[in-house]
Amino acid sequence: MLITRRPPALLTLLILALVWLSWPARAELNLPEMGDPSSALISPGQEQQLGRTLLREVRRTLPLDHDPLINSYVQSLGQRLVSSTPDAHPYFSFLVVDDPRINAFAMPGGIIGLNTGMISAARNEAEVAAVIAHEIAHVTQRHLARMYAGSSRIDLATGLAVLAGIIASAYDPNVGQAAIIGGLAAGTQARINHTRANEQEADRIGIAILAAAEYDPRAMPGFFERMMMLSRANPDSVPEFLRTHPVTANRLSDSQSRAEQYPRDGYREDSLEFRVIQARINARQDPGQTIAEHTRGRDQDDPVSRYGYATALLARGDTQGAARALDGLNDEQIPRVALNLLQAEIAQRDNRPEEAVRILARLNELYPRHLPVVHHYADALLLTGEPLMAMTVIDSLLNEGREEPGLLHLRARAADQAGQRAVSQETMAEYYFYLGQYGESLHQLELALQAPDLTPFVEERIRSKRDIVRTWIR
Structure with missing residues (x-):
């Protein structure tokens, strides 16, 4: 299903919301407002905490594609590239945005966003891998942290304003550029020069990641060249990727030269x-x-x-x-x-829900704890009136510590169908929390505390979660 483009007003609200959220988050991350050069960059641990906060904001704001099969494929491809990146941490998350335009973005902590239009427009799998590898390089080289390292005020409010602009620029470049410039409080030309240098470095490292993962490194300059040809053929319809990742002749030439240093054969086919x-x-x-x-x-x-x-x-x-x-x-x-x-x-x-359950039960035996299978199997079990079995299947994946809002929503439905009202509303509270809807999360916890089937053990657990959510709201 095609999701319509979000209006610019919503993007402005995103920027304001992120800056507003920086006040409770600043205490959590303990970032300095002023500092010497050694404190100009937030630590990797702080950057990952910031990434988790922004991940919830992206889930709340952007039109994400929730198809489990598509998301599983992108996660698998992304993790294959991460495993071929020497200096990458293991906590990368890959999101799919339901948008037909060609674009991608990166956020601190290893959050990578990829439009469905990017996958649709790719001539081969290596081109999709090239874009993801480029974004991984932005994260590993900490370009996002460095973007505001020269500001006189190094705090999370500044960082969130900049990062809101990065996200917003994927959907309205004018709003995004204004947010980035305002967040940096720096000259426009200095920011552009810095961005171009970052893009070139991300190309160089991304090409190395591609080759290490056995994808043809020529896919990266090939994709850039095709995007430039599309923009020349229709100047009024420049691909969004070029707006947020400006490609110059020098950058294209440099990426072509670097790719040619690798062998021409022996790479993965589609x-x-x-x-x-x-x-x-x-x-x-x-x-x-x-x-x-x-x-x-x-x-x-x-x-x-x-x-x-x-x-x-x-x-x-x-x-x-x-x-x-x-x-x-x-x-x-x-x-x-x-x-x-x-x-x-x-x-x-x-x-024919019984037939669906039969197909999915067999598939679950072959691929246990595989997200697309678990999601569809649990949904089918709910249609056949087996909520407790659905909860067991879902918990097999959630117990691994996976943060999957879609599965939490299914689990809440299953608990409700099984008559476990307190657990259902507690799970819905978790679902809303991971979507950045903290007020609704608190409301669900308050309802859970009033549920007729509330037990002392569950009550203690819910009160603890309520304290956490109240802290975020404050």
């Missing part, structure tokens, strides 16, 4: 998962176009094209047509998880 995810994104963003292209195309027998066609038909409500499109496909043609999840989704939409 994975089947990449082709399927790209087809899924295209089908969800524009079902009509996917259906038309498949119907008149020469690749009607191509398994990935049939998968995309089935996804588009299901988006239009044609469950019978979607089932026929998948008929005969096997897990050598389409990855088992993607194929079975779509088959289960068709069964659910066709009012």
Whole structure:
């Protein structure tokens, strides 16, 4: 489903909200307001704490794509690149923004955002990997912290204003540039020069990450060159990636020279998962176009094209047509998880929840604690009236310490269906907290404390959580 563009007014509110939130966060992170050069950069630990705070703000503000299969693929690709980065910490998080424009952004602590339009527009998997590797380099080289290291006031309010501008610039460059400049309280030209130097360094390191992960490093300059060609062909429609990641002739030439230093052969081919995810994104963003292209195309027998066609038909409500499109496909043609999840989704939409549970139970045995499987399996169990089993499946993943708001929402539904009102509202409070909706989180905890099934042990746990949320609100 295509999410419409957020209005500029919302982005202005994002900037104001982030600056406002800096006051309680400043005490938590204990950042200096003034300092000598040794304190000009926040510590890596502080940067990760800041990243976690901003992650909740991004969840609250930006139109994220919550499709578990798409998110699992991007997380897997991102972690593969992180594991090939010598100086990277293990706490990177990768978000998918439901936006057809070509763009990506990075935040401190290892938060990487990637638009669905970026995946859709890529000619191959190496181009998607190139963009992610570039953003990883911004994080490992601490460019975001360095952007405001020269300010006379080094505090979290300054940092949040700058970072709000970085996020906002992905959706309205004018708002973003104003926020960055205002947050830095520095000259425009100095900021641009610094940004260009950072971009060139991120290219250099990103190319090395690509090669280490066995992706063709030429994908990075190739992608840049294609973006520049698109902007020249239509000057009124410059790709958002170029607005937030300015590409100059010197930068393009430098990245080409560095990529040519690596061998030309021996790199990964496009994975089947990449082709399927790209087809899924295209089908969800524009079902009509996917259906038309498949119907008149020469690749009607191509398994990935049939998968995309089935996804588009299901988006239009044609469950019978979607089932026929998948008929005969096997897990050598389409990855088992993607194929079975779509088959289960068709069964659910066709009012056959028991068949969906059967498909997903078998899949859960093969891929236990795999996010897309757990999410769909728990949802199907709720439709067949098995909330306690759904909670068990969900907890198998949440007990690993994963921060998954979507699973928390499902768990709250399951607890409510099982008659566990206090636990349901406690879980909803966690869900809202991770979405940055602290007031609603507190409200759910207050309701939980009034639930008729509240036990002393659960009450103590909820009161402890309430104290934490009240601190954030203050």
